[in-house]
Amino acid sequence: MEFNNVYQDRDRAASYAGLQFPGTYYLAYRDLPEIIGEGMGKHALDFGCGTGRSTRFLTDLGFAAVGVDISPEMLDQARQIDPDGDYRQVADDDSAALGVEAFDVILAVFTFDNIPGSSRKASTLERLGSVLADDGRIVLVVSAPEIYVNEWESFTTSAYPENRSAGSGDIVRIVMKDVDDGRAVEDVLCTDEDYRSLFAVSGLTCATPCDPWAGPTSRSNGSAKPRSQPGRSTF
Numbered sequence: 001m002e003f004n005n006v007y008q009d010r011d012r013a014a015s016y017a018g019l020q021f022p023g024t025y026y027l028a029y030r031d032l033p034e035i036i037g038e039g040m041g042k043h044a045l046d047f048g049c050g051t052g053r054s055t056r057f058l059t060d061l062g063f064a065a066v067g068v069d070i071s072p073e074m075l076d077q078a079r080q081i082d083p084d085g086d087y088r089q090v091a092d093d094d095s096a097a098l099g100v101e102a103f104d105v106i107l108a109v110f111t112f113d114n115i116p117g118s119s120r121k122a123s124t125l126e127r128l129g130s131v132l133a134d135d136g137r138i139v140l141v142v143s144a145p146e147i148y149v150n151e152w153e154s155f156t157t158s159a160y161p162e163n164r165s166a167g168s169g170d171i172v173r174i175v176m177k178d179v180d181d182g183r184a185v186e187d188v189l190c191t192d193e194d195y196r197s198l199f200a201v202s203g204l205t206c207a208t209p210c211d212p213w214a215g216p217t218s219r220s221n222g223s224a225k226p227r228s229q230p231g232r233s234t235f
């Protein structure tokens with residue numbers, strides 16, 4: 001499957017740079033402070049930081065945060081918005097670029113929507129697990145399959161009826177309504193079941209699945225393993 005990261009594009013990056021937390025994004029981020037916890041004195045990695053919105057979110061929670069991304073165009077925007085921030089480019093499958101630090105929290109907001117193939121997703125999760133502190137936590141915010149077949153405050157998919165027949169691993173298209181760039185974003189569909197399998201093969205335990213659509217009390221707590229507990233937040 002040929003998949004291009006649509007965020008490696010100067011115009012899209014410039015358009016994304018103005019995005020804050022409107023509409024559906026409010027829901028996606030709403031429960032994160034409670035899930036992630038207080039950051040004072042702790043280190044966080046923002047994997048797939050884009051233009052730095054999620055990195056600055058971590059900094060505002062008190063974390064010493066490092067933002068990493070594969071897209072130089074998105075990182076250029078992050079550095080312009082936040083010249084004092086720590087933003088680094090990472091190549092795919094490059095563990096060394098993530099550094100040797102043991103992060104208390106690794107956050108990836110919508111990044112895994114853009115990573116094709118289960119083996120690449122799994123190797124990325126393993127890579128993140130290798131730089132996680134012993135009692136650290138990986139928090140993934142990913143798009144649930146429903147987002148690609150409905151209309152939302154912040155997204156439209158009406159031009160892409162073929163999304164309805166997409167299966168896990170297939171490319172799906174969605175248009176962001178909160179940015180000027182009206183070109184479709186290409187994502188890779190991944191079901192909840194497949195994410196759970198990926199956690200298992202990557203040696204991670206899914207501790208705190210959360211569905212923001214149903215509200216902050218909808219979380220079901222899994223076992224509290226001392227290491228590598230990715231929460232999954234969907235909307």
Ligand SMILES: C[S@@+](CC[C@H](N)C(=O)[O-])C[C@H]1O[C@@H](n2cnc3c(N)ncnc32)[C@H](O)[C@@H]1O
Nearest residue numbers: 007048049050053054069070071109110111114
């Ligand atoms: C939808 S944007 C989200 C940006 C940011 N987390 C936010 O919430 O505003 C997804 C980002 O993931 C990045 N990305 C995709 N694949 C990646 C990879 N393998 N490694 C690092 N970043 C990646 C893209 O370049 C893009 O900037």
